[in-house]
Amino acid sequence: MKTVKDHSSASDEELVQGAKKGDTGAFEELVARHRDKIYARAFSMMRNEDEATDLSQEAWVKSWQRLKQFQGESSFGTWMTRIVINLCLDHLRRRKRQRTESIEEMDEESGGVERQMPVVTANPTERLERAELRKRIDEALNLLSHEHRTVLVLHEFEEMEYKEIARTMECSIGTVMSRLFYARRKMAALLANLKSEELR
């Protein structure tokens, strides 16, 4: 009789070792533990439920295939997140090649309007409940171009340095700095607008 091993008490490292030996039960437990985080990262970049679900599934399959390459330099969750980020970026690049440049992208190249925007002096997120703040940030992220959103996600949520973002996004450090600056300025304006709309 086949016995089903209980993996729920095993650490990620133990599960990775098991999965490397072909234990799909161990891998299933890893999927169950990290699937929401991986999906959330895909969604933060794609802003589309179906695409985020498909890409996170693809990331899991890819990680199974590449598991032997994972040597534990970072946590398993971080390694998985990098896989899904790269898949999302590939997807976005393919999509970009298929369409003409947007006005937002042209703005970005020419300096954009963000540089001339007045500085938001008051903290627009002060005294907000955490759930409300999260909701607002999510709404504001939705209004950014994917280049601005991605650089913001990688810097603020993934805590990547400029150099690492440049490598991941296949662009120069100067472009990363520029995009991050515009993204933050837009974000500040959007959060301020969302607050003033609410007060009206």
Added chain:
Amino acid sequence: MNHDAQLKLQAYRDGELPAAEAAEVQSWLARDAEARSLLAELEHTAKALSGNEAELKLPESREFFWSKIEREIQRLEQPATRDPAREISWTAWVRQQFAPLAGLASLAIVLGLLIAHPGGRSSVADSGVIDLALASDDMGAHTFRDQDQRITVVWLDDRTQDSEFTTPEPFASVQPE
């Protein structure tokens, strides 16, 4: 404030400047209110974002999501199986595409030789039916040369359809010399 100065301020905020440059920015901040307010805005935004990403859940059950992953893994790990039906159709396609080309190439060679040596002695008989070797086993070619009439007739036949062609059908053509 120019764009380079804005980016330098941001790099200072993000701890990406070397110590010497960071010290320069600090003294600049001490005397420039505009720089201080821009730095404050960058700080507010970064702090608002930090740790406040929306908490999302995958909109599929654990079992369903895993079943899709497991199926895909199994599909990818299956040894590449040979599909005879697919192979047959592939070879048929190649045959269909290249057999006529091979036939035409052979025809061109034969005609070229005959044109190049119109009056000379040939290794073939002066009159009669000759079998030619072709690049493709699927095609057959026969020529008939009549020195008196100064014509050459070339037949091509499709050997893949023997049951339909009991005798060579003229496929091409009379070549007057």
